[in-house]
Amino acid sequence: xxxxxxxxxxxxxxxxxxxxxxxxxxxxxxxxxxxxxxxxxxxxxxxxxxxxxxxxxxxxxxxxxxxxxxxxxxxxxxxxxxxxxxxxxxxxxxxxxxxxxxxxxxxxxxxxxxxxxxxxxxxxxxxxxxxxxxxxxxxxxxxxxxxxxxxxxxxxxxxxxxxxxxxxxxxxxxxxxxxxxxxxxxxxxxxxxxxxxx
Numbered sequence: 378x379x380x381x382x383x384x385x386x387x388x389x390x391x392x393x394x395x396x397x398x399x400x401x402x403x404x405x406x407x408x409x410x411x412x413x414x415x416x417x418x419x420x421x422x423x424x425x426x427x428x429x430x431x432x433x434x435x436x437x438x439x440x441x442x443x444x445x446x447x448x449x450x451x452x453x454x455x456x457x458x459x460x461x462x463x464x465x466x467x468x469x470x471x472x473x474x475x476x477x478x479x480x481x482x483x484x485x486x487x488x489x490x491x492x493x494x495x496x497x498x499x500x501x502x503x504x505x506x507x508x509x510x511x512x513x514x515x516x517x518x519x520x521x522x523x524x525x526x527x528x529x530x531x532x533x534x535x536x537x538x539x540x541x542x543x544x545x546x547x548x549x550x551x552x553x554x555x556x557x558x559x560x561x562x563x564x565x566x567x568x569x570x571x572x573x574x575x
Contacts, residue, residue, distance in 0.1 A: 382427045383419070386454070387412075387434035389480035390502040391518060394419075396426070408518050409434075416442045429454075432479070452477070452485050456492040478502065513567035521571055528568030535559050 386393040392407040392415060407415040412434075420442055428446040430438050431454035439446050449457075455477045463469065475485040475492070480503040484496045509521045531551075535558025538550030556573065559565060 382429070383423060384429045384454075385431070385435075385438065386451075386479075387430060387432040387438050388502070389433055390506050392416075392434075396423075406518070410516075431455075452483070452492045452494055455485065456487045459487070509571060512570040512573075515567070515571070524568050524571035525573075528566060528570070528572030530569065530572040532569035533557055533559055533565050533573055 381397045383394060383396040388409070390409055392409060392412060394405045394407075396403055396405075416438065428443045429449055430436075430443065430446045431449045431451050433451070435448045435451075439448060455475060459473070459475050470487075472486075472488050475487055477483045477485060478501050481501040482498040483494050485492050485494050506516070506518065506521070510516045513521065513524060515521050515524060530553075533556075534553045535555040536550060537546050537548050537552045537554045539559075540546070540554050541550070557570075560570070
């Protein structure tokens with residue numbers, strides 16, 4: 378791998394990396410538990426590539442691994458990234474609301490060249506990892522995603538059709554009435570529990 382440039386979002390749950398190679402952008406993600414192995418690997422395989430850092434652990438990565446890296450404030454970075462992705466899809470807005478789901482969730486307003494955080498929530502990727510571990514015993518992000526892919530959320534959720542059964546529901550029966558409402562014993566598989574996060 379000889380990327381032209383690398384961007385790393387170092388959050389509290391995951392390390393997300395985008396790198397340009399031969400004019401194409403590629404994406405990788407690592408659990409924060411893999412910080413040392415993944416960053417040491419990057420230093421060995423792309424020692425001269427320019428690196429931009431953002432996220433809560435950006436200063437730490439700069440100090441420990443990439444002293445010459447540029448740090449871009451997280452909300453500015455998210456705004457630039459969202460604008461870039463919209464442009465790729467032929468969409469262009471000067472002003473927009475940006476919901477940034479990381480370890481937690483931030484709600485930001487992009488207004489012309491400025492971005493400001495309006496509000497947020499403690500529910501985000503960290504919540505997914507914590508609940509995923511409690512419900513399935515699995516702590517690895519990619520394994521949780523794999524489990525979720527082979528499960529069915531409606532086996533863990535109480536659906537509207539379950540409440541009205543055996544009669545017809547006045548609402549769409551496939552709507553969720555209660556998240557995790559069917560988890561009363563160990564009859565629900567860990568794949569079905571994980572499917573709630575898919």
